[in-house]
Amino acid sequence: MKIIFFYTYNQSFLSSFFKELSIQLIEGEYDIKIVSLKEKSELLEVAPGLSVQILKKRSKWLNYISIFKLLMSEKPDVVISNFSYVNPAILSGKLLGIKKNIVWFHTVTQALNPSKNQVRIKSIFLKQASEIIVNSESLKGDLEHDYSISKTKIFPIPFWSSLEASHTKSEVFKKKSLIKIGCPGRIEEVKNQQLIIDSLVNVEERISWRLYIAGSGSNEESLRLKVRQLNLEDKVDFLGVLSIDKMKEYYEEIDLIILPSKFEAFGLVLIEALSMGCPVLVSESFGALGYIKDGEFLNKYSFNPHSSVDLSAKLNNVIANKEHSSDYFRNIYTTYFQKEKIIAKVEEVINL
Known part of the structure; x- marks a missing residue:
């Protein structure tokens, strides 16, 4: 044929x-x-x-x-x-x-x-x-x-996902003095990266974090301005567009991926992160979540993309409880995709 x-x-x-x-x-x-x-x-x-x-x-x-x-x-x-x-x-x-x-x-x-x-x-x-x-x-x-x-x-x-982890993140967040948070994707208004900034401002003070944004787009200058206004320049890095090989390195280095889009037909970045064993917090608007039937995952790791309060609460809970290793997230990927x-x-x- x-x-x-x-x-x-x-x-x-x-x-x-x-x-x-x-x-x-x-x-x-x-x-x-x-x-x-x-x-x-x-x-x-x-x-x-x-x-x-x-x-x-x-x-x-x-x-x-x-x-x-x-x-x-x-x-x-x-x-x-x-x-x-x-x-x-x-x-x-x-x-x-x-x-x-x-x-x-x-x-x-x-x-x-x-x-x-x-x-x-x-x-x-x-x-x-x-x-x-x-x-x-x-x-x-x-x-x-x-x-x-x-x-x-x-x-x-x-x-x-075309990515595959080369090693296991053995203990997520264990003995971490700094939590590396990642947000990959185009920087557009609908991708909602500003919600992450608002949420991180409200996380518990004991949590030390740094945000790495991978991508570019029409909303980048507005997002940079927000970072400056909140005096977060030393805590937020804009990495630009990364190649596939660099994205693999990115997922391997990041401790937690946050995906805050207001709407996504599917959300390829979610299954990329899962396939690499990355812990994720994901907007409940991602179409890919419709394939995942694990109630625990959906309850603990998805959030309202219109509420910085919800994301802050989920973020504090994920970092404080440290319940799941990278194998848990990789198993979500292999089970449903x-x-x-x-x-x-x-x-x-x-x-x-």
Whole structure:
């Protein structure tokens, strides 16, 4: 079965997930080619049997034509697309009679903040997809409610993490004179990093901490200003965007990850942290939490992203009680985000 997979091929964790998924599917005897739009056209051989066809990125309609021509030439049995590739892949597939045209949809409506016209247009294209893969039950509900998509064509499937810990954090917080707190991700208003600052100001005085923020974004200057106003420059470090290798080092060094987003369709950073055995405090808005059925974890380690009081209380409790080692958090990951089961679910959708 020949599959064309449209997504932006780069060094991101999401791209790494799709590349690894493609490699796993090739081992299952699928014929897969990744296609991506960039500034310069080229053909990359990225793994045995897996190539990435880079098409030159042009204007919107010329990109549509490039995608149409590629699909006409390749004659795939299945097309999978996400983000900006969805509309041209769906339209081209319809014109060429490709019956299996799968959309992988990632983003909650709140994050997109679309106009009514944008919702209407996106709804028209999504309804032409044969199936839609989403990352969480909450995103499935989003598509049903906001885009009027039939629930019978929506399939929630989680991600797995491409990271793996090289050693165990033996005793979390034990004999720590300084607690290293991390917050990875884009620095945007919806990512809510300011809540961490407000909460840390109110933690117990006996707790010595330092915050390491990994990422960049449009809200960075505002966040830096808040740090200066609270005289916390010597306690908050802005690390910028880190590579995948540097992110692995980051997770290995950090004692506690805090993820305060106001909303997340899934929240890949959560399962990255869990897979590395990092203790986490996570906003209850993360779609990934819908896959975790461990009541103790959900009660102790999730918080209201609109309440600095709630986060401060959870933070004080986690540091004071020191109940769980890194193995506990890694086991949460391996229990609920098993790669083999995720691959099997993707194959089920492909073969419907």
